[in-house]
Amino acid sequence: xxxxxxxxxxxxxxxxxSAVALTPARIIAIAIAGLALVCVPYLLPNYxxxxxxxxxxxxxxxxxxxxxxxxxxxxxxGHGAIFGTATYVTIYWSTTLGGSPWTGMLIGVAAAxxxxxxxxxxxxxxxxxxxxxxxxxxxxxxxxxxxxWTSVTGGENGIRGSVRPMFIATHSAFYYLVLAAVAAITFxxxxxxxxxxxxxxxxxxDSESRMRSLGYNVPLHLFIAFTVSGFFAGIxxxxxxxxxxxxxxxxxxxxxxxxxxxxxxxxxxxxxxxSFVGAAAIISLENFVSSYTERWLSILGLMFVLIxxxxxxxxxxxxxxxxxxxxx
Amino acid sequence: MTKQLxxxxxxxxxxxxxxxxxxxxxxxxxxxxxxxxPNGAGKTTLFNAITGVVMATAGKVVFxxxxxxxxxxxxxxxxxxxxxxxxxxxxxxxxxxxNMRLAIRGLSRAKFSLLGRPELTAAxxxxxxxxxxxxxxxxxxxxxxxxxSYGEQRQLEMAMALVARPRILLLDEPAAGLSPAERVIVADxxxxxxxxxxMIIIEHDMDLALGLVDWVTVLNNGHLLVEAAPADIRGxxxxxxxxxxxxxxxx
Numbered sequence: 001x002x003x004x005x006x007x008x009x010x011x012x013x014x015x016x017x018s019a020v021a022l023t024p025a026r027i028i029a030i031a032i033a034g035l036a037l038v039c040v041p042y043l044l045p046n047y048x049x050x051x052x053x054x055x056x057x058x059x060x061x062x063x064x065x066x067x068x069x070x071x072x073x074x075x076x077x078g079h080g081a082i083f084g085t086a087t088y089v090t091i092y093w094s095t096t097l098g099g100s101p102w103t104g105m106l107i108g109v110a111a112a113x114x115x116x117x118x119x120x121x122x123x124x125x126x127x128x129x130x131x132x133x134x135x136x137x138x139x140x141x142x143x144x145x146x147x148x149w150t151s152v153t154g155g156e157n158g159i160r161g162s163v164r165p166m167f168i169a170t171h172s173a174f175y176y177l178v179l180a181a182v183a184a185i186t187f188x189x190x191x192x193x194x195x196x197x198x199x200x201x202x203x204x205x206d207s208e209s210r211m212r213s214l215g216y217n218v219p220l221h222l223f224i225a226f227t228v229s230g231f232f233a234g235i236x237x238x239x240x241x242x243x244x245x246x247x248x249x250x251x252x253x254x255x256x257x258x259x260x261x262x263x264x265x266x267x268x269x270x271x272x273x274x275s276f277v278g279a280a281a282i283i284s285l286e287n288f289v290s291s292y293t294e295r296w297l298s299i300l301g302l303m304f305v306l307i308x309x310x311x312x313x314x315x316x317x318x319x320x321x322x323x324x325x326x327x328x
Numbered sequence: 329m330t331k332q333l334x335x336x337x338x339x340x341x342x343x344x345x346x347x348x349x350x351x352x353x354x355x356x357x358x359x360x361x362x363x364x365x366p367n368g369a370g371k372t373t374l375f376n377a378i379t380g381v382v383m384a385t386a387g388k389v390v391f392x393x394x395x396x397x398x399x400x401x402x403x404x405x406x407x408x409x410x411x412x413x414x415x416x417x418x419x420x421x422x423x424x425x426x427n428m429r430l431a432i433r434g435l436s437r438a439k440f441s442l443l444g445r446p447e448l449t450a451a452x453x454x455x456x457x458x459x460x461x462x463x464x465x466x467x468x469x470x471x472x473x474x475x476x477s478y479g480e481q482r483q484l485e486m487a488m489a490l491v492a493r494p495r496i497l498l499l500d501e502p503a504a505g506l507s508p509a510e511r512v513i514v515a516d517x518x519x520x521x522x523x524x525x526x527m528i529i530i531e532h533d534m535d536l537a538l539g540l541v542d543w544v545t546v547l548n549n550g551h552l553l554v555e556a557a558p559a560d561i562r563g564x565x566x567x568x569x570x571x572x573x574x575x576x577x578x579x
Contacts, residue, residue, distance in 0.1 A: 188443065196433060196441040199422075203430045206419035213379065213417075214434035214492060215405035228442070 037179055041172035049171045051287050055279045056182045057239050062263035062275030063189050064232035069261070070270030071193055072225050073205035074131045078119055078139030080256025082230045085142060086112035086237030087247045088153060094241075095161025096152075104163065105238040112237055115142065116230015117223070124222040139257055147249045158248025163241050178239060185235060186273075192228065193272055201225055233260075266307055268314025277315050332357040332496060332526050333378070338387035340370070340377050340550075347373040349550035350387070355496075358524045362537040362558075365547035366570055371530045372414055374547065375500055378528075379411050380404045392495070406435055408495030412485040412502055414530075420474035424465060424484060427473055428456045431488035455491055462520055463487035464513055479510035486517050496526040503533055511536060538562070546570065 040052050061083050069075040086108035093104030123134045146153045153159065168174040192198055200221050203211050208218050241247065250256070263282050267274025282300065289296040311318040333355040340348040348370040355361050363371050376382040378389055380401040389397045396404050419427050432452050433439040448456065460466055463483040473481065482502060489497055502518070503511045511533065518540055521527060531537035538544065538558040546553040546561065548570045554561075561567055 191443045194446055195444050196429070196438050196446060197444075199426060199429060199446060200433075200439050202422060202426070203419050206421050207417055209381070209401075210413075210417045210419065211430070212401040213381075213405055213411055213413075214431055214488070215402050216430075216434055216439065217400075217402045224440075224442075 034183070038176075041175055046171040049175050051283060053171070053175045053178050053243060055276070055283050056178050057236050057243055058260065058263060058283060059276040059279040060182055060185055060236035060239070061233055061260040062267065062279050063186070063272055064229045064236065065260050066264045066269060066272055066275055067189070067193065067201075067225060067229040067232070069264060070272070071198060071201040071205060072222060074123075074127060074222070075261065076119075076123075076135040076226075076229075077132050077254070077257045077261065078123075078135035078137075078142075079230070079233045079260050080254065080258070081139035081142035081252045082112045082116050082119070082233040083237035083240070083260070084146070084247065084252030084256060085115045086234040087241045087244070087251050088146065088159070090238045090241035091159050091161060091163055091245070091247045092152065094163045095159060101163045101165060101242065105241070108238040108241065109231065109234040112234025113227060113231045116233070117227045119230065120223045120226030124219050124226060136254065136257070139252070139254060143249055143252050143254070146252050154248070156249065158246060158251075160246045162245045164245065168242075174242070178243070181235075181239065185232065189232060190272060197221070197224070262304060264314075266304065266314055268317030268320075271314060271316040271320065274314050274316030281315070330357045331355065332359075332392055333528075334388075334390040335374075335378070336388040336390065338374065338377055338384045338389060340373050340382055341385040346550050348377060348384075348547075351547070351550075351552045352387075353545055353552065353555065355526060355528065357526060359526055359543060360541040361528045362541040362544045363528060363530050363547060364532075364534065364537060364544060364561075365553070368549070369547040370550040371547055372500055373550075375411065375498055375528075375530060379409055379498060405492070408493070409498065410489045410492040410494030410496070411498035412482075412489050412500055414500040414504060416478070416481045416485055418473045418481060418484060418488075420472070422473060423469065424460070424471055424473060424476070425456075425469040427484060427488060428460065428469075428491060432456060432491040432493075434492055459487040459490045462490065463517055479506050479513070482506060482510070482514060483517065486514070490521070494525065496528070497521070499527065499529040499531075501530050501532065503531060503536055515540065534562075 037052075041049050044052070061079065065076060065079050089111040090101065090104040090108035093099045093107055094101040119135060119138045122138065123131055126134055147155060164174060168177050193201075200211070200216060203216070204218055204221060211218055259282065263278035264275050265278065266281050267276065267278030281303070285296060285300050285303065289299050293299070307314065313321060331354040335351055335353050338348055338351045339346060351374060363374065365371055373382065377384045380396070380399055380403070384397055387397070388395055391404070391407055391409065394407070396407065419430065429446070429448060432448065432455065438444070447453075460469065463486050465480060465483055465487060468476065468480065473484065476484065486502065489499075499518070503514045506514060515536055518527070518529070529537060529540060538561060541558060543555065544558055544561045545555050546567050553570060554564055554566050556564060
């Protein structure tokens with residue numbers, strides 16, 4: 001079986017992504033995870049709180065990618081550009097134009113959603129490796145614009161400026177705001193993938209021809225899914241503007257798209273919540289291992305190879321498989 | 329009787345091959361029609377041209393007075409064309425229940441509910457249960473489709489076609505690959521369909537097909553060979569020549 005990025009395996013084991021009911025065991029697990037996250041600023045120094053904040057933001061980016069890769073079977077490589085568009089617009093509005101950061105975030109998310117809609121119009125009629133390459137190319141165009149439109153974007157120098165209001169200036173205050181926002185966003189995304197519309201996406205992933213014969217306008221559904229996915233990537237990008245207070249072409253570069261996709265795959269494509277595990281694994285490696293060795297990228301690559309070989313359904317996908325087997 | 333579906337000189341050409349060549353026929357509201365013919369006669373291609381899976385190269389497909397020749401598959405399905413496939417075409421990684429949900433929501437606005445609950449309305453749920461009962465799939469709702477037997481998958485295809493609220497039902501070899509016992513179930517399901525529902529069936533099993541329909545269209549090499557009542561088809565010389573070959577018939 002070929003395992004290229006255009007056909008990443010469904011993470012929820014052999015059954016693929018499926019509607020997840022909130023059983024008492026799951027509610028308890030979510031409550032424990034939530035409590036642990038709430039305790040982070042009390043237990044860890046600011047450096048780690050900052051890393052945890054970064055994990056939360058990138059988990060949203062990875063989940064937005066998972067909506068497409070895990071639920072429609074189309075793997076995008078342009079979400080870094082959508083994410084970065086929101087970051088650029090938020091920082092430009094707040095620093096260069098001197099506007100309110102909250103308005104900047106709203107405009108940033110709107111801009112990212114618009115970019116996603118344009119990407120969607122061009123990409124939804126393709127699938128597999130063609131979809132992957134087309135979204136990659138569209139992302140590269142955004143990167144090129146950010147690099148060359150120096151009068152607005154600052155070119156290679158980017159734009160620097162603090163976007164964060166005073167009341168969330170501290171690491172812990174900002175962390176709690178991000179945690180609350182990400183919890184709300186995650187709930188909305190969970191409802192989305194388990195909605196009637198989410199089921200149509202899983203149907204499209206299984207058999208587009210059958211969906212058409214049942215009366216579904218498949219391109220329209222994919223357009224909506226891509227745009228919604230871009231909306232969530234935009235929210236992550238706007239929050240990142242507050243987190244990083246700096247944006248440059250590297251924020252919209254291909255590496256950003258690849259990082260988001262790797263997080264989704266590592267956690268488990270089609271699991272949604274796996275994105276948190278994937279983001280934590282990759283950002284931890286990036287921050288901790290890089291302090292010990294310059295070859296951390298090689299270690300990241302090795303980890304990814306091991307996951308693809310031994311747990312192609314991702315960490316959460318593999319855990320779900322093991323739990324399913326132990327039950328049945 | 330009102331003609332629900334009119335095929336006017338429908339031709340489907342793939343490169344130099346005319347898979348369907350100038351077929352004209354009309355199917356009345358509530359009629360049950362079989363399309364038969366040897367392998368390669370163009371039966372499934374004609375189905376595909378009717379439902380929009382392939383576009384007719386020439387000719388017209390008129391459904392309930394509207395020219396749908398250039399309409400996409402989903403638009404024709406929205407007008408009430410429902411079909412099953414020669415090779416089962418289901419959602420193997422979803423449960424029977426989710427397959428039925430997709431089928432019944434195909435023509436409903438509920439499919440665009442982005443944050444709604446996944447459950448069906450009570451009325452839709454009752455309709456799904458009725459179709460599952462009719463298709464002998466009661467108690468299999470939570471089973472993944474890929475874990476169903478082939479016969480059960482064919483039955484599910486029928487159930488999905490039924491809840492899609494069709495105005496015309498096109499069945500492409502519904503009994504293909506089934507055991508004799510499973511064929512009986514499929515025949516029973518077809519017989520229990522509402523009598524006012526128009527149905528076109530492609531089937532190689534002549535006994536099954538001719539026992540279910542009012543009228544038969546015979547295709548050969550993409551051409552319409554003959555149309556007649558089931559009782560007249562068996563004794564028709566042209567049909568015997570196509571199925572048995574001239575030399576064998578005379579032997």
